[in-house]
Amino acid sequence: MARTTDAEGASPVPQRLLAAATRLFAEQGYDRTSVQEIVEAAGVTKGALYHYFGSKEDLLQEVYARVLRLQQERLDAFAGADAPVEERLRSAAADVVVTTIDNLDDASIFFRSMHHLSPEKNKQVRAERRRYHERFRALVEEGQRAGVFSAATPADLVVDYHFGSVHHLSTWYRPDGPMAPQQVADHLADLLLRALRP
Amino acid sequence: MARTTDAEGASPVPQRLLAAATRLFAEQGYDRTSVQEIVEAAGVTKGALYHYFGSKEDLLQEVYARVLRLQQERLDAFAGADAPVEERLRSAAADVVVTTIDNLDDASIFFRSMHHLSPEKNKQVRAERRRYHERFRALVEEGQRAGVFSAATPADLVVDYHFGSVHHLSTWYRPDGPMAPQQVADHLADLLLRALRP
Amino acid sequence: MARTTDAEGASPVPQRLLAAATRLFAEQGYDRTSVQEIVEAAGVTKGALYHYFGSKEDLLQEVYARVLRLQQERLDAFAGADAPVEERLRSAAADVVVTTIDNLDDASIFFRSMHHLSPEKNKQVRAERRRYHERFRALVEEGQRAGVFSAATPADLVVDYHFGSVHHLSTWYRPDGPMAPQQVADHLADLLLRALRP
Amino acid sequence: MARTTDAEGASPVPQRLLAAATRLFAEQGYDRTSVQEIVEAAGVTKGALYHYFGSKEDLLQEVYARVLRLQQERLDAFAGADAPVEERLRSAAADVVVTTIDNLDDASIFFRSMHHLSPEKNKQVRAERRRYHERFRALVEEGQRAGVFSAATPADLVVDYHFGSVHHLSTWYRPDGPMAPQQVADHLADLLLRALRP
DNA sequence: TATGAATGAGCTTTCATTCAT
DNA sequence: AATGAATGAAAGCTCATTCAT
Structure with missing residues (x-):
């Protein structure tokens, strides 16, 4: 079950998503970062992301x-x-x-x-x-x-x-x-x- | 052949493509600019672009x-x-x-x-x-x-x-x-x- | 029969849901109407809908x-x-x-x-x-x-x-x-x- | 490689797509028919469909x-x-x-x-x-x-x-x-x- | 009785690139 | 030198439904 550092369990989902997005946007740029990558890094699914944020x-x-x-x-x-x-x-x-x-x-x-x-x-x-x-x-x-x-x-x-x-x-x-x-x-x-x- | 941009007597097509790409990349960013947009702005087709340039x-x-x-x-x-x-x-x-x-x-x-x-x-x-x-x-x-x-x-x-x-x-x-x-x-x-x- | 708006409080929840669904299905069609829209129009949440109805x-x-x-x-x-x-x-x-x-x-x-x-x-x-x-x-x-x-x-x-x-x-x-x-x-x-x- | 009756080789791609779409829309309705189903029935890929038609x-x-x-x-x-x-x-x-x-x-x-x-x-x-x-x-x-x-x-x-x-x-x-x-x-x-x- | 976070599969569409001509 | 049909992978996003509370 081990995932990346931002993975599940550590902190509330929105924060995890925000942290993962920040890192990935910085590393690869906004366009080059897919929603899929973000949710994987945060250890959740797309649905969860769109539950908290209206869009990328x-x-x-x-x-x-x-x-x-x-x-x-x-x-x-x-x-x-x-x-x-x-x-x-x-x-x-x-x-x-x-x-x-x-x-x-x-x-x-x-x-x-x-x-x-x-x-x-x-x-x-x-x-x-x-x-x-x-x-x-x-x-x-x-x-x-x-x-x-x-x-x-x-x-x-x-x-x-x-x-x-x-x-x-x-x-x-x-x-x-x-x-x-x-x-x-x-x-x-x-x-x-x-x-x-x- | 004359591949460089400002070289002598080269076909105008490469220059046109370069100029169109420059403008569009600046306006919209590299990722947001599609090859289709570039060739349309330059008045040529995709085949022509890939004839002169190996890739976007x-x-x-x-x-x-x-x-x-x-x-x-x-x-x-x-x-x-x-x-x-x-x-x-x-x-x-x-x-x-x-x-x-x-x-x-x-x-x-x-x-x-x-x-x-x-x-x-x-x-x-x-x-x-x-x-x-x-x-x-x-x-x-x-x-x-x-x-x-x-x-x-x-x-x-x-x-x-x-x-x-x-x-x-x-x-x-x-x-x-x-x-x-x-x-x-x-x-x-x-x-x-x-x-x-x- | 007092069906004011579909909003909350007026009539029992199942009726409100039915009324909202009827209007929305007619306006937009069944497929184009999301469960979310229905519950919002009825002033309840998804859980309530699935409490009374088995499915859309x-x-x-x-x-x-x-x-x-x-x-x-x-x-x-x-x-x-x-x-x-x-x-x-x-x-x-x-x-x-x-x-x-x-x-x-x-x-x-x-x-x-x-x-x-x-x-x-x-x-x-x-x-x-x-x-x-x-x-x-x-x-x-x-x-x-x-x-x-x-x-x-x-x-x-x-x-x-x-x-x-x-x-x-x-x-x-x-x-x-x-x-x-x-x-x-x-x-x-x-x-x-x-x-x-x- | 055998596909359905509308499959490849028979007629030009746009006609094949149109025929497949007509049948599927009638059978299942527009919303229930996915673009994927249409292109499979026509024996082409999505890219081909969007080459000829701007949208579903x-x-x-x-x-x-x-x-x-x-x-x-x-x-x-x-x-x-x-x-x-x-x-x-x-x-x-x-x-x-x-x-x-x-x-x-x-x-x-x-x-x-x-x-x-x-x-x-x-x-x-x-x-x-x-x-x-x-x-x-x-x-x-x-x-x-x-x-x-x-x-x-x-x-x-x-x-x-x-x-x-x-x-x-x-x-x-x-x-x-x-x-x-x-x-x-x-x-x-x-x-x-x-x-x-x- | 009711909530709302979370899922996971599916959706339409876009796009860089290839290739027969 | 140049075309444009066709590909195939990936993109962002939606949604009916479930479930712990």
């Missing part, structure tokens, strides 16, 4: 929702801390790197599979994504207004510059490589802060 | 090959110019942004569909990609050795930092938005150079 | 049984009345038209979905149907023996001729059309009686 | 189109003949009965499966059906104006009365029964003409 796409959306919620919570915590703005930006910028590396699966899916969502759901995800972006941008603008950050570059562009590098992590970062997640995070946050020096 | 995947590889060759040529030109290293880096960094925006289709495909290539072909593409990365890194290292760039961050990471933002362009840049390609390019190059200030 | 097919059979019982009762009343045979035939022939129009849903199901019943149940329904046919035929034969109806056509065929037109009603009759049910009934009964003139 | 529904529509064309042609011939109106109506009314009996499969499908067509296609079929009805009605009206038919009943209703009995044939007529198709046809046409006597 719904499963993808749930993955997104979970990631977005998590990242937003962390950003809010770091951005709202009681510290100078440059420290808050640095710690938030580094944290998103570490979190992303710790969940490279989620990150791969995030940037690669967004276009598989229906327009409607895509809009929803983009809206939440926007909230995240804006919270980060507000940090940059706060520093620019305070004069501790250069205002030479529009804050929007600064945010996209940094998140580009986060997005890119899943392309090049390897857990068995020479750099620890925290090291990478420190370097990337440092680059951001240095770019913002007045 | 071959078509994708050709798209990659074309993009990679183009970008490598441009980088070589900028990096090898007769100018101070900071100017050469700035112009190369800005140029890749403009070129990417001018060919957002290619860029979308590039970062989204790489994993659809077979391991063998993937290796080939990664090798060429590596050459590109290394030429860029060499520029950074040259500046670091010369003391005009800070050496606080490993050059590799600097390159990935910048290319992350380039990669990210297809996610957020809109041609009808407020910023012209050159403006975006100048800002992003500026951020890079500022981050490298000693 | 049983539900269909109940619909048939109800219709057949009703029509047989009416025919018996009209055919056994104390009146000349031509009046009894005319009123019975007209009544089945009015009753059918008043229950077009039942009629649609009757002629369209009979083949969904298992052979066993089909036989049962056909037997009851036969009883109905024979009571009607007896009326015709009575008139033929009495010389008030022409005997040129076998009574069986006469009955099928008339019931063909009744069957056909669900194809063309529209409640919002120009003719009232009773008008249609009078015309069709008249055609039958005229065809039987010696 | 398209197959049904083709069956309809063929029947409608045939019946319209026959009616036009009989109605336009050079003979007294009562003879033309009688022969047309009898012919549709014989033709229907000769193609009981088509008739079963016709009246049982119309509602499986999409609204769009249903409209198309209804329009052609209407043409047929109107040609027949014109015959009745011609006789009514000429005074050879009673005008007591609206011509529309007369037509529906007769076609009800034709429609009904697939419910009761059995080829191995006591009456030959032509006998049934003569009786039914006779009933119609008798009902129309002034």
Whole structure:
């Protein structure tokens, strides 16, 4: 009866399905992953999947929702801390790197599979994504207004510059490589802060 | 025979197929694009496609090959110019942004569909990609050795930092938005150079 | 008889299920109607349905049984009345038209979905149907023996001729059309009686 | 390798598919017939079916189109003949009965499966059906104006009365029964003409 | 009396690819 | 050089029914 690690008995069925889907979507991409593979990995049948999720796409959306919620919570915590703005930006910028590396699966899916969502759901995800972006941008603008950050570059562009590098992590970062997640995070946050020096 | 895309006097059919495939892959993704759609868009039949290309995947590889060759040529030109290293880096960094925006289709495909290539072909593409990365890194290292760039961050990471933002362009840049390609390019190059200030 | 909507609370669960099934089978056909739709329309769950009915097919059979019982009762009343045979035939022939129009849903199901019943149940329904046919035929034969109806056509065929037109009603009759049910009934009964003139 | 009677080699693939579908739809109904059954009966694969027909529904529509064309042609011939109106109506009314009996499969499908067509296609079929009805009605009206038919009943209703009995044939007529198709046809046409006597 | 999670078989349709011509 | 009929495997999804509670 032994199946894969996500197999039966361990946790409630919806969670098992979500975990299996996350791993497989990240490994193979959304289109290349069949519903059959997902249910086999989760140790259930198709009927069970469709009992809990309306469609394969719904499963993808749930993955997104979970990631977005998590990242937003962390950003809010770091951005709202009681510290100078440059420290808050640095710690938030580094944290998103570490979190992303710790969940490279989620990150791969995030940037690669967004276009598989229906327009409607895509809009929803983009809206939440926007909230995240804006919270980060507000940090940059706060520093620019305070004069501790250069205002030479529009804050929007600064945010996209940094998140580009986060997005890119899943392309090049390897857990068995020479750099620890925290090291990478420190370097990337440092680059951001240095770019913002007045 | 003349199999390459821009070669002399080749039949227009392969080019038409390549162009159609590029557009459709960018719009819908590789998996969501059927061979039938491609041949219809190119105005030929399936038999013709399989006469020129061994498989759908071959078509994708050709798209990659074309993009990679183009970008490598441009980088070589900028990096090898007769100018101070900071100017050469700035112009190369800005140029890749403009070129990417001018060919957002290619860029979308590039970062989204790489994993659809077979391991063998993937290796080939990664090798060429590596050459590109290394030429860029060499520029950074040259500046670091010369003391005009800070050496606080490993050059590799600097390159990935910048290319992350380039990669990210297809996610957020809109041609009808407020910023012209050159403006975006100048800002992003500026951020890079500022981050490298000693 | 208080059948408000099919929603919960109004009437006993089996009736609610039967009413919902009747409407949905008529609207969409037996195969196109899912058990899920039926229980939702009836405001209960699947378990409840399977508590009262052994299967989806049983539900269909109940619909048939109800219709057949009703029509047989009416025919018996009209055919056994104390009146000349031509009046009894005319009123019975007209009544089945009015009753059918008043229950077009039942009629649609009757002629369209009979083949969904298992052979066993089909036989049962056909037997009851036969009883109905024979009571009607007896009326015709009575008139033929009495010389008030022409005997040129076998009574069986006469009955099928008339019931063909009744069957056909669900194809063309529209409640919002120009003719009232009773008008249609009078015309069709008249055609039958005229065809039987010696 | 022996398959059913519709199997490979006999006739072109589309015809084989159409023939197999007609038989199966009539025997089991549209919903109960799987695409798999059709292609097996025709001795081809699913891919072949979808090469020629866009969908299962398209197959049904083709069956309809063929029947409608045939019946319209026959009616036009009989109605336009050079003979007294009562003879033309009688022969047309009898012919549709014989033709229907000769193609009981088509008739079963016709009246049982119309509602499986999409609204769009249903409209198309209804329009052609209407043409047929109107040609027949014109015959009745011609006789009514000429005074050879009673005008007591609206011509529309007369037509529906007769076609009800034709429609009904697939419910009761059995080829191995006591009456030959032509006998049934003569009786039914006779009933119609008798009902129309002034 | 009633729930609803779970099953497993079956459904229609899509698609990259082959091959005789 | 090019066609297009045909394949065969796999896809996402539906559904009547069961059963522990």
